[in-house]
């Protein structure tokens with residue numbers, strides 16, 4: 001949400017012209033808030049005595065506590081210095097009525113201050129399989145195709161209960177989780193019947209997702225023409241594509 005406001009560019013050309021020639025301002029942003037200004041404003045809005053500390057705290061971007069003397073102690077990330085007016089209003093309303101809807105406005109703003117924190121990484125990444133060692137494969141693929149520049153982690157996926165559907169013979173050989181910069185490979189490929197270069201191809205495919213972003217439109221399109229253009233550089237690409245459909249029958253059959 002914050003990003004949307006921020007992307008408003010007052011200097012951008014506009015279709016209509018306002019009388020003084022200035023770009024329209026939405027006035028969503030209050031002047032830079034200091035702790036003192038926030039204290040005064042929120043004390044007035046909420047009817048409580050409010051103490052504000054602006055901090056750098058990535059864990060709790062906003063927290064509210066009651067002080068022993070009855071004042072409300074507010075700890076806010078320094079990003080709140082740029083908080084738009086609706087957020088300040090919601091904060092005042094929250095301190096007054098403690099209603100969840102108001103806090104949600106504050107929390108949403110806080111959540112957008114920093115890039116989304118990385119999702120917790122799986123506790124342990126298993127790379128060494130019975131047949132294939134994913135770390136070694138990743139390193140070679142990284143060296144051969146990506147100038148050794150990628151730092152993604154890799155691990156076998158978990159062998160969950162196999163969900164077999166009579167009507168479906170599709171299988172997901174691998175995935176790339178952007179938030180964790182993590183490649184996961186389906187352990188079904190850790191099988192001597194699977195050619196080594198096919199495993200390398202799947203690892204390559206997922207690593208390529210780290211470099212070639214998906215096209216986002218109405219629908220997410222990770223395998224757009226630009227992506228395929230690079231993917232086809234993999235040696236024996238046509239054979240890999242063939243294998244990817246044939247192996248399903250061998251491995252899941």
Ligand SMILES: [Zn+2]
Pocket residue numbers: 205206209222223
């Ligand atoms: Zn893909």
